Each structure stands twice: as structure tokens, then as C-alpha cells.
Amino acid sequence: MLTFKIQSWAAIAPDLIKEEDWKSWLLNRHPIAPLFGKDSLKQIPPLLRRRLTTLGKPALEVVLALGVEGECVPSVFSSRHGDTGLTLSLLEEMGKDEPMSPKGFTLAVHNAVAGLYTIFCKNTSNVTAISAMDGLVVNSILESVGQLQTAEKVLCVIYDMPLPELYRPFCSSLPFPYAVAVVLSRSQGEPYLLEQVHNKAIGTESNDEVDSLAFLSLLTGLTSEMVSKSNGGAWAIKKVAH
Amino acid sequence: MSELHKEIKKMIIDCLDLEDIDVEDINDDSPLFVEGLGLDSIDALEIGLMLQKKYGIKLESDSEATRQYFASVNSLVALVSSNRVN
Numbered sequence: 444m445l446t447f448k449i450q451s452w453a454a455i456a457p458d459l460i461k462e463e464d465w466k467s468w469l470l471n472r473h474p475i476a477p478l479f480g481k482d483s484l485k486q487i488p489p490l491l492r493r494r495l496t497t498l499g500k501p502a503l504e505v506v507l508a509l510g511v512e513g514e515c516v517p518s519v520f521s522s523r524h525g526d527t528g529l530t531l532s533l534l535e536e537m538g539k540d541e542p543m544s545p546k547g548f549t550l551a552v553h554n555a556v557a558g559l560y561t562i563f564c565k566n567t568s569n570v571t572a573i574s575a576m577d578g579l580v581v582n583s584i585l586e587s588v589g590q591l592q593t594a595e596k597v598l599c600v601i602y603d604m605p606l607p608e609l610y611r612p613f614c615s616s617l618p619f620p621y622a623v624a625v626v627l628s629r630s631q632g633e634p635y636l637l638e639q640v641h642n643k644a645i646g647t648e649s650n651d652e653v654d655s656l657a658f659l660s661l662l663t664g665l666t667s668e669m670v671s672k673s674n675g676g677a678w679a680i681k682k683v684a685h
Numbered sequence: 686m687s688e689l690h691k692e693i694k695k696m697i698i699d700c701l702d703l704e705d706i707d708v709e710d711i712n713d714d715s716p717l718f719v720e721g722l723g724l725d726s727i728d729a730l731e732i733g734l735m736l737q738k739k740y741g742i743k744l745e746s747d748s749e750a751t752r753q754y755f756a757s758v759n760s761l762v763a764l765v766s767s768n769r770v771n
Contacts, residue, residue, distance in 0.1 A: 489704065490723070492702075492704070493704065541738075542737065545731055546730075549727055
């Protein structure tokens with residue numbers, strides 16, 4: 444069993460910005476817009492914005508909302524699919540024998556968003572970029588708690604966007620872009636624990652869609668526990684009573 | 686400002702996503718890199734690619750001449766007007 448604290452968190456999706464927005468939506472899940480509006484995500488300074496794609500903007504919007512960019516906090520950036528849309532457009536350019544966009548190429552790597560963030564805030568701490576098949580949330584928290592053993596705080600960012608049409612028949616994902624950023628701390632905030640549980644008791648395998656929203660239900664206080672089953676194991680993240 | 690000056694400024698704004706800058710904000714003879722607009726090496730590569738796609742101009746990536754062409758909008762205009770093939 445591992446214990447940690449959550450000092451602060453922020454999450455964003457089209458139309459869902461404040462904690463109250465998430466709470467009421469999680470209780471009544473109506474369809475939401477598949478893209479952010481043109482006027483959203485304006486917290487990011489213009490020079491950084493122009494380097495970010497539709498995947499990176501929400502991720503850094505929530506990170507900047509936490510206000511830890513002045514501290515050198517190690518970070519874990521997790522996205523199951525990364526910028527698959529951008530990678531596909533680069534492959535299409537190659538297929539047509541056209542020169543590839545240098546900006547597109549640099550941004551298509553999985554640690555691109557983390558790299559832009561750390562350059563922007565001159566953060567020289569460790570950066571980890573995770574792309575977990577299943578159990579993205581649990582793997583991200585596990586990695587972050589691991590890093591908490593040598594750091595006072597760890598920033599964990601989980602973000603994804605819908606796959607391009609071409610890939611959708613092969614994989615599930617939430618039908619809208621979202622990003623969640625959490626500051627895990629050794630000493631400050633709400634106490635949580637992460638532990639392995641007997642997987643025989645748990646029904647079906649989890650997926651990103653279920654796990655990400657279960658994590659948000661936990662953060663907003665709608666639930667006090669989430670369980671994720673993947674790769675033959677099962678893990679629980681629980682809120683610890685004071 | 687000539688039509689070509691406008692066209693090149695618009696190209697820079699569009700291909701580098703300078704969404705808060707207008708054509709009028711860019712001076713013809715101000716430096717584009719580090720000072721002035723504050724562009725960097727990835728921007729230079731992106732502009733190089735646009736010159737190739739739009740005007741058919743191919744540049745050596747690390748020659749002194751290329752550095753001079755990228756100094757300002759005026760020098761890019763001079764390059765394009767004397768070398769464009771399309």
C-alpha cells in the first residue's frame with residue numbers, strides 16, 4: 444500500500460472548466476462538444492500557445508491553473524494516444540512525398556508537451572512521459588507516487604483527445620478532449636492511498652473512458668474509491684478519512 | 686509596404702501561428718530572430734519549408750547567405766523577388 448496527498452488539481456474539457464461543472468456533468472453525462480471553442484484555453488501565453496497543438500493546449504491550461512510553474516517540480520505527463528492526429532498528418536505528407544513540417548515533427552514525439560512546459564518555466568526537474576495501453580490513470584499515479592519518494596511534490600498530467608476517424612474502429616477513447624493535472628505531495632493536501640486488490644472480485648477490464656471519469660469522480664468527491672483492472676491486476680485508489 | 690511584403694508577412698504569421706500579431710505589427714527591417722519577432726531555429730526551418738513550397742526556393746540549411754536572407758522581411762522579399770520559380 445502506498446500513501447500520498449493531493450495538494451491541488453484542475454481538469455478541463457469543452458464546457459467543463461470548474462469543479463462544479465465536472466460534478467454536475469459526472470452526475471448527468473450528456474454529450475459535450477468534441478472540440479474546445481476558439482476563445483477557450485487563453486491562460487497560456489501566446490509564445491507558448493503557438494507551439495501547442497489541440498492536444499497540448501488543454502494539458503498546459505490545467506497545469507498553469509495549478510500555479511506550480513515557478514517551482515521545480517518533477518512531472519509525469521501521461522496520454523494513451525499522444526498526438527495521433529498530428530502523427531497521421533505527418534505520415535500523409537510522407538505518403539504524398541511532400542516535405543515534412545519541422546514544427547509538426549518536433550511536436551509529434553510523446554514528450555513534446557512536457558518538453559514545451561519545462562522549457563517555458565525553465566524547469567530542470569525529471570520529466571516522465573507515459574503512454575499506457577490500459578490502466579493509464581493507475582500507471583500515472585503509481586509512477587508519480589514512486590517519484591514522490593525522492594521529491595516533495597510531483598506534478599501528474601493526464602490528457603487525451605479523440606482519435607482520428609481512421610483509427611476509431613480499433614480503439615475506444617472519450618469522445619471529447621480532456622486534461623487533468625494533479626499535484627501530489629508528501630505532506631500537504633487530501634490523503635489518498637494506492638493499493639493492489641484481488642482481481643477476482645472485480646468484474647470486467649477497465650478502459651480509459653471508465654478510468655479517467657472514475658478518477659474525476661474521486662477528485663470531485665462524488666466517490667471515495669476507484670478500482671481499475673488491467674493486464675491481469677487490479678488497483679484501487681482510495682480517499683483516506685481524516 | 687509592397688504586395689510581396691504583405692504576402693510574406695502573412696505567410697510568416699500563418700505558418701508560425703502568430704495569432705496575436707497582425708501584418709502591420711511586423712517592421713520591414715526589424716530582425717526576425719531572437720530580437721524583433723523573437724523567432725527561433727524551429728521557426729527558421731518552418732519558414733524555409735514555406736519558401737520551398739510556395740515559391741520553389743531551396744536554401745542551404747547552414748550557409749552564411751541563408752542567414753542573411755532570414756535577417757528581416759526586407760531580405761526575405763529580396764530573396765523571393767529574385768529567386769522565385771512559381
